[in-house]
Amino acid sequence: MAADEKAEASPMVGPTVAPEPGQGSSRRQFVTRAVGVGLTATAAGPMLAACSSGGDGGSKDAAVKDPLAAKGGPKTTPNSDVIYPDGYVGPRASKKALLVKEKVTLRVVVPQNVSVGDWAKNDFSKWYEKNTNVSIKWQVVAGGDDAMTKVNAMIASGDVPDVFMNINFTNAQQLLYGSQGLFVPLNKLIDEYTVETKRIFKDYPDAKNLLTATDGNIYSMPYVNDCFHCNCGNQRMWIYKPWLEKLGMEMPQSLEEFEAVLKAFKDRDPNGNGKRDEVPLMSSKDDALDTFFMSSFMYNPGEPWLVLNNGKVDVTFNKPEWREGLRYMNKLYKQGLLARQSFTQEGDQLRRVGDHKGDPILGATRTWYWGSFATLNDDDPKARWRDYVAVPTLKGPDGKRFATWNYYGAVTGGAFVVTKACKNPAVAVQWADGQYELEAIMRSYSGDLDKGWRWAKKGEVGINGKQAVWTTLGTWPPPDGQWWGQLGLGYRSNDYRLGELADPKNPTFEKPLYEESKEAYYSYKVDKETQLPPLYLDEEQAAQTGELSLTLANYVKQSLSKFVLGQWDVDDDTAWKNYLTTVERMGTSQFVDINQKAYEAKYK
Known part of the structure; x- marks a missing residue:
């Protein structure tokens, strides 16, 4: 792995810093995003009024209405090609059934990104659609701090997507928009429809609590990047x-x-x-x-x-x-x-x-x-x-x-929220959940299997001296358009990161760092x-x-x-x-x- 470092490229839009004021966020990010650049309930009135009429908004116990999604998540079979070291904690490789029998389309707002290129034509986007049967209507907004300005305008006008992905909603914004009914509580969706997210909650016992707002609701799917040297x-x-x-x-x-x-x-x-x-x-x-x-x-x-x-x-x-x-x-x-x-x-x-x-x-x-x-x-x-x-x-x-x-710093929120406009919230959550599977993580991060990366062989040693799990091939990062540029979601545990092959013939800076x-x-x-x-x-x-x-x-x-x-x-x-x-x-x-x-x- 190479250059995800000075800033340990966050999945969020804007300066790559820790997401909350208590964790060292940049002052510009904090002040401009604290409450959506001044977007209040009054400014967002049309959308929030429409959301509130649904009756269940804001309740973690609200019934889930999404007949297209399979409870318990898609059928998942472990991938036997992957070798894990003893005691490994992190994402696992598996083969998953399609999320839905008939193709479902979700409208997803994402930031513009040079590494991703055209989200619709991106190699990983196409691979992931093929493996989930979920088609995405991508709506791209400017990257950086300007993204939130566009998002605020969308919310104020009532023209919101099914999902916001990689728009850095602070904890304060999640609580605000969640309590007003714009963001869907994810507690029950996670409990009933996910596989990998529940693995994260088991592997990282603090994660669920950190993601839970003071009203008892979870409004964002997690992003895990347990980077030892970033600490x-x-x-x-x-x-x-x-x-x-x-x-x-x-x-x-x-x-x-x-x-x-x-x-x-x-x-x-x-x-x-x-x-x-x-x-x-x-x-x-x-x-x-x-x-x-x-x-x-x-x-x-x-x-x-x-x-x-x-x-x-x-x-x-x-x-x-x-x-x-x-x-x-x-x-x-x-x-x-x-x-x-x-x-x-x-x-x-x-x-x-x-x-x-x-x-x-x-x-x-x-x-x-x-x-x-x-x-x-x-x-x-x-x-x-x-x-x-x-x-x-x-x-x-x-x-x-x-x-x-x-x-x-290992577990953060704000990168993936589902709105009340989404007719298939369980499908949306399962689409997010699949991004935590190990092969999906590798493809979104390093491109195609056996071109940009491969599974480690038995006896190959990782950064931490244990059995390696994976290695990149050639120079990282892959060409633009073949990966998601560290956007989307991810489950990069400490064992996953240290499971990268430490090749003495081709040393990278990860091991010495x-x-x-x-x-x-x-x-x-x-x-x-x-x-x-x-x-x-x-x-x-x-x-x-x-x-x-x-x-x-x-x-x-x-x-x-x-x-x-x-x-x-x-x-x-x-x-x-x-x-x-x-x-x-x-x-x-x-x-x-x-x-x-x-x-x-x-x-x-």
């Missing part, structure tokens, strides 16, 4: 190992040791060209520094900086430990060890530094993975990126480390109880937090750069007090209180 991706720091070896230095384990290494990179000419052209540490504006450095002082999951302390929601950016992290980063900057451009430059500018022709000049960088700062060439065993290794979470002044770990993440961060990960789980905000809460989080995020990031770059003196108590007063005046207490109430409504 710590927003804090990874990389360092050029050959320079450490040349200078006779060990991997730094503490803040003091890291500072000493950067000084040596600056002063001791580690690239040996006689020039002082080394850049000790550099990042880009999209790769936050606080997620790494604050972890030596406190647990800091990153924007919007929400955490749990003994069941109480709190923020990290107004704590004394945050100030200590700012002090340390300012100390690096004042010594010329941290590049000023880190706060303003784009990723492609950073990659030009990482790809510097001739002698390497980049010593360390805070990015998601190697492809964020260098050309990722899997075919070259001597490619420069292979010499960068992960710096572990550094010990702080008291010897502690607080590595972030996303415990709730797994190994680096495990060695550098897994041992230091914080307890699950400190991470704020996904929340279901009601309409008013979502509107309020959307505005607050945007305001606070802008100011916190701006202030961080000013303190680090010395424009504000982090050692000046008056400057620090002014900062604290400003973030409080901007609504920190209100922001925390709203999230506390939403947390208690869901989890208490």
